[in-house]
Amino acid sequence: MKHIISILMENEAGALSRVAGLFSARAYNIESLTVAPTEDATLSRMTIVTSGSDEVIEQIIKQLNKLIDVVKVLDLNDGRFIERELMLVKVKATGPFRDEMKRMCDIFRGRIIDVADGSYTIELTGSGSKLDAFLEALDNAAILETVRTGASGIGRGDRILKL
Amino acid sequence: MEISGAEIVIRCLHEENVKFVFGYPGGAVLNIYDAIFTQDKFKHILVRHEQAAVHAADAYARATGDVGVALVTSGPGATNAITGIATAYMDSIPLVVISGQVPTPAIGLDAFQEVDMIGITRPCVKHNFLVKDIKDIATTMKKAFFIAATGRPGPVVVDIPKDITAQLANFEYPKSVELRSYTPILKGHSGQIKKAIKLMLDAKRPMIYAGGGVVLGDASGELIKIAQRLGFPVTNTLMGLGGYPATDKQFVGMLGMHGTLEANMAMQDCDVLVAIGARFDDRVIGNPEHFFNKNRTIIHIDVDPSSISKRVKVDVPIVGHVQSVLTEMNELLDAETRAPDAVALKAWWTQIEEWRGRNCLSYNRNSEIIKPQYVIEKLWEVTKGDAYVTSDVGQHQMWAAQYYKFDKPRRWINSGGLGTMGVGLPYAMGVQFADPTAQVACVTGEGSIQMNIQELSTCKQFHLPIKVILLNNRYLGMVRQWQQFFYENRYSESYMDSLPDFVKLAESYGHVGMNIEKPGDVEGALTEAFNLKDRFVFMNFLTDQNENVFPMVPNGKGLSEIILAEEL
Incomplete structure (x- = not known):
């Protein structure tokens, strides 16, 4: 099953490689990984999307907690949470595609952030599955380039991951 | 008064009461060796290969319980140390390995005798540090010794570039160190401990399986006390040997791939298994599926939460220092009015003695060739x-x-x-x-x-x-x-x-x-x-x-x- 794991860690050189190294050394999956500093400059927040049996996820959480640089770990799937990912897609916008792309972008509540003679660049945010759905809805031949940030997640309501 | 980074390193080792440093000199640690030349508080042991330096420091730690210290130069000195570090890591041995590094401005430029020691050692250390500022040497050393010795012990590498050991700064050794991201759990959960005691007293075919954690955690005395008051059979893992006296009649020998018949059979057939500072290694329980052909309730005491339910799902996990948990168990048993089921225990021992009677360690004593x-x-x-x-x-x-x-x-x-x-x-x-x-x-x-x-x-x-x-x-x-x-x-x-x-x-x-x-x-x-x-x-x-x-x-x-x- 897919899990989104949030990690607060020391904002130090090498901390990212400790986490990435742990996943590869123990053969855990990483679907996506994002990391950036938080409002507290000494801390980074990482979001990892992974998958595995309950036993594997339990081990992942324990092994993450064991890393000295890791301050806190939260499996967002243990409660209610919101997941968002940002995607930029460059699509063909020539002939019939030009109107079609604008329409699809509107349906998925994306924004066209760059317009060129032959292409649009569309910005879209949402859950990973919404972004997948958008890509599926497009004619594959129309997609020139995609770039995705990987998921970020946050607990709903009072679920707060903070020191 | 300002002293050199190299002198600061040496002063840190003095503060930690280090008695022996096992090492081998080289370019990147020449400043440190120069500082060693003028001190006599610890003895430097010159080995003939860096691998041996780390092994010797490791054995010193195993024999004494103190943190072992090794000192190697950058590049090949550092890579030669890797086998020693990985060996200590797998057996949870507290070590501080100081490696020299090329000067800070040369890092990343494929300098002579440069290797990314932090990168290479990451998978086989408890933690590692690259010291990039002379002001950080003392706190880093303090942290290194703290991390190496506490919780589940392990090796810590401190990589120090040569220019840092040449610079000057004031020395002040921190009295204590606090890491917000590292707070090892010492005391076990009282509710879980009570639950474990109840299961142990209800057991018909109990078994104590004690590993290296008992030795490393200095919990041998408490293990003997609890085993002997309950009359349970005890097996030790390869790493746990000596944790329970081998000449005691309750000891059924080592278990595992080359363990005794009685230890392995009792491990398989017991109804309550008390695992103490052991990790259900593949050489210990063999095929995990086969292990679960028989039902048993497993109590697992370990200082490392990630050791629990890693290979074998357990019923009563107790995260804590084995010595602390066993002490608490013994105190609970002091106040306990119930005793283990004597009839069931007697029948269990009869079975174990039957296995023991097979004399699985016999060999040909009449051989003309040395056995x-x-x-x-x-x-x-x-x-x-x-x-x-x-x-x-x-x-x-x-x-x-x-x-x-x-x-x-x-x-x-x-x-x-x-x-x-x-x-x-x-x-x-x-x-x-x-x-x-x-x-x-x-x-x-x-x-x-x-x-x-x-x-x-x-x-x-x-x-x-x-x-x-x-x-x-x-x-x-x-x-x-x-x-x-x-x-x-x-x-x-x-x-x-x-x-x-x-x-x-x-x-x-x-x-x-x-x-x-x-x-x-x-x-x-x-x-x-x-x-x-x-x-x-x-x-x-x-x-x-x-x-x-x-x-x-x-x-x-x-x-x-x-x-x-x-x-x-």
Whole structure:
């Protein structure tokens, strides 16, 4: 099953490689990984999307907690949470595609952030599955380039991951 | 007053009361070695290869419980240390390894003797640090010792660029250190401990399975107390030997791949299993699916939460320091009115004695060729069971574990997790430095001993009266055994040809060498060697080439699928 794991860690050189190294050394999956500093400059927040049996996820959480640089770990799937990912897609916008792309972008509540003679660049945010759905809805031949940030997640309501 | 970074490193080691630093100099650590030259609070032990420096520091830590310290230069010095670091990591040994690094401005430029030590060691250390500012040396060193020694212990690498050790700064050693991201749990959950006590008192076929955590956590006394008051059988893992006295009647021997029949059968058939500082390693429980063919309730005490339910799902996990948890258990039992079920326990012991009666460690005592088991038995007798025994890895290691009855913790020093050939001699060095007057025996094979044979020179320099017990069967014995069993006798590259004359080799370093070729000479030679109290003695025992290690649970099989020697 897919899990989104949030990690607060020391904002130090090498901390990212400790986490990435742990996943590869123990053969855990990483679907996506994002990391950036938080409002507290000494801390980074990482979001990892992974998958595995309950036993594997339990081990992942324990092994993450064991890393000295890791301050806190939260499996967002243990409660209610919101997941968002940002995607930029460059699509063909020539002939019939030009109107079609604008329409699809509107349906998925994306924004066209760059317009060129032959292409649009569309910005879209949402859950990973919404972004997948958008890509599926497009004619594959129309997609020139995609770039995705990987998921970020946050607990709903009072679920707060903070020191 | 400002002092150099190198002097700060040395002062940190003084503050940590370090007595020995095992190391090897080189370009990137010249500043540190210059600072060592003018101090005498710790002794620097010059080894002949950096791998041996880390192994010796590791053994020092195993024997004393203190943090071992090694010092190596950058590049090849650092990479040579890796096997030692990985060995210590797998067995949870507290170490601080200081490595030199090229000067800060040269990092990343493929400088001479540059290697990314932080990157290379990341998967085999508890933590590592690159010191990029002289002001950070003292706090980093303090953190390194703290992390190495607490929680589940392990090696910590401190990588220090050469320019940092040359700069000047004031020195102040922090009294304590706090890491918001690292707070090891000491005390076990009281509710879980009570639950465990109840299960133990209700058990019909209880079993205590104690590992290296008991030795490392200095919990041997508490283990003996709880086991003896309850009357439960006890088995030790390879790493746990000595954690419970082997000559006690409740001890059923080591368990696992080469464990005793009684230990493995009791492990399989028990109804309540108390795992203490052990991790259900693949060499211990064999095939996990087979292990669960029988139902049992498992209580697991370990300081490392990630060791719990890793290979085997447990029922009552207790995260905490084994000594603290066992103490609390003993206190609860002091106040307890109930006692274990005497009738059930008696029936259980009858069953265990039946297994024990099979005498699974018997071997041919009438052989005209020296049997390796016999050498270990005699070693135990001659040293009155009170030696430190280090070993290398292979058949000799298993025989030492099976036939030397360790009654005290920290006496059996071997590479359990990583299985590193070549540790034996440097381990013996570390132990002899820790306890200069102790009897130290290095049980080894002709394959393993040649992996760090250069340390005969270090032993000469420091007059270490180690006794090397070489069980020489001219084969990489464990490899040959597997080839015999599982590869239809195709002994691919397992014959050790062109061996040196070990007696002459030892003598060339100024040591005493002995060849022992007949069973009748074994005891006399051992006695003679151990009477040479101030000499290093290299004993070359020509042993039976065809002897195999039994019992054996073949790879992938279950504990009760154990094979005894008599069955082949």
